[in-house]
Amino acid sequence: MDPRIAVIDKRLEQIGKIIAVSGGKGGIGKSSVASMLALVLTRADKKIGLLDLDFCGPSTHIILGIRDVYPTEDKGIVPPLVQKMRFMSIVFYAGDKPSPLRGNDLSNAIIELLSITQWGTLDFLIIDMPPGISDTTLDAIRLIRRTQFLNVSTPSKLAFETVKKVLQMQKELMLPIIGVIENMKGVDSVYIADAVKALRVPYLGSVSYDDRFESALGNVDDLVSTQFAADMKHIVQHTDTFNVGKER
Amino acid sequence: MHEWALADGVVTTAHKVARQEKIKKISRLRIKVGEVQQIDMEIFRNALEQIIQSHDDLLQGAAIEIDIAEAVLKCRNCGHMWTFQQAMKQLSHDESEAIHFVPEMAHVYIGCPECCSPDFEVAQGRGVWLDAIVGE
Numbered sequence: 001m002d003p004r005i006a007v008i009d010k011r012l013e014q015i016g017k018i019i020a021v022s023g024g025k026g027g028i029g030k031s032s033v034a035s036m037l038a039l040v041l042t043r044a045d046k047k048i049g050l051l052d053l054d055f056c057g058p059s060t061h062i063i064l065g066i067r068d069v070y071p072t073e074d075k076g077i078v079p080p081l082v083q084k085m086r087f088m089s090i091v092f093y094a095g096d097k098p099s100p101l102r103g104n105d106l107s108n109a110i111i112e113l114l115s116i117t118q119w120g121t122l123d124f125l126i127i128d129m130p131p132g133i134s135d136t137t138l139d140a141i142r143l144i145r146r147t148q149f150l151n152v153s154t155p156s157k158l159a160f161e162t163v164k165k166v167l168q169m170q171k172e173l174m175l176p177i178i179g180v181i182e183n184m185k186g187v188d189s190v191y192i193a194d195a196v197k198a199l200r201v202p203y204l205g206s207v208s209y210d211d212r213f214e215s216a217l218g219n220v221d222d223l224v225s226t227q228f229a230a231d232m233k234h235i236v237q238h239t240d241t242f243n244v245g246k247e248r
Numbered sequence: 249m250h251e252w253a254l255a256d257g258v259v260t261t262a263h264k265v266a267r268q269e270k271i272k273k274i275s276r277l278r279i280k281v282g283e284v285q286q287i288d289m290e291i292f293r294n295a296l297e298q299i300i301q302s303h304d305d306l307l308q309g310a311a312i313e314i315d316i317a318e319a320v321l322k323c324r325n326c327g328h329m330w331t332f333q334q335a336m337k338q339l340s341h342d343e344s345e346a347i348h349f350v351p352e353m354a355h356v357y358i359g360c361p362e363c364c365s366p367d368f369e370v371a372q373g374r375g376v377w378l379d380a381i382v383g384e
């Protein structure tokens with residue numbers, strides 16, 4: 001028996017809700033949504049952890065401008081507190097080098113990270129999921145049993161074709177789905193909203209395409225003043241899962 | 249893997265096995281640890297002792313054996329095999345530490361000595377497992 005798996009539940013037992021930001025397709029803004037969700041909830045006085053599980057292309061540390069901080073050791077690994085959230089990413093161990101991991105190695109790396117990380121008490125653990133619906137997604141389902149899925153799509157029919165498969169899989173496995181956020185919305189269209197509702201999945205709202213977002217990357221003060229942040233805040237305030245008052 | 253997390257995992261797993269096998273008192277426990285884990289045996293034993301002494305009747309007084317399994321790496325690209333010990337000689341302290349916490353980081357810092365490929369497998373000496381539990 002693998003003793004590592006036995007401690008994962010213990011490591012997560014003081015966490016209120018665990019939310020995996022997924023969608024299957026690359027480039028649809030999962031990391032941006034995960035980072036902004038963490039920021040919005042932190043600013044609503046929630047205790048937040050952010051775990052970047054995209055081992056091949058970790059980017060939440062770049063979005064949030066996290067640098068020169070490292071985990072500390074205390075009967076495991078304690079993630080650093082940055083922007084009032086606990087942050088964990090493979091970059092602490094791989095630096096800026098590529099991590100060419102095959103499926104089984106990916107699974108082992110996830111098990112190691114989950115079993116050594118001491119999150120402490122959190123209201124929410126936000127997980128930035130990698131693209132794809134294979135190893136990491138299946139491991140998140142297998143190892144983190146209380147995960148709820150917050151899915152991201154763009155307005156593109158091409159992107160939604162993949163997101164649809166992710167939603168179908170989540171439904172077939174009877175996993176808790178919070179809903180779908182439509183990211184980078186440019187023109188008025190109900191295509192994604194209708195397609196999501198047709199699958200009987202909540203459509204949580206849209207986030208406008210914001211050309212200021214790129215220049216705000218790495219600077220939290222700039223990030224929270226974008227339209228992207230305002231739209232995410234609106235969605236968070238109107239989604240019961242997050243339990244955030246509308247006055248905030 | 250961190251020694252404290254590993255010790256915690258070993259004790260939790262031993263309890264799980266004991267429940268399944270209806271064992272009320274464990275007299276002997278054998279743990280195998282792959283060399284890639286780079287466990288500090290003194291810290292690991294100390295962590296195990298502290299966890300057991302603080303709240304564990306099941307494992308009190310049990311003889312605990314810990315075996316380290318030598319790690320052998322095999323290149324998937326050219327088939328070359330070499331030992332983890334040989335690979336470790338090329339690593340800096342920080343690289344070695346990264347592999348200690350997340351052993352898969354070996355693929356980030358170690359390449360095949362013959363063809364430089366990072367696409368190798370740990371043919372043996374990866375992971376941690378409870379090899380034997382004896383009790384009544």
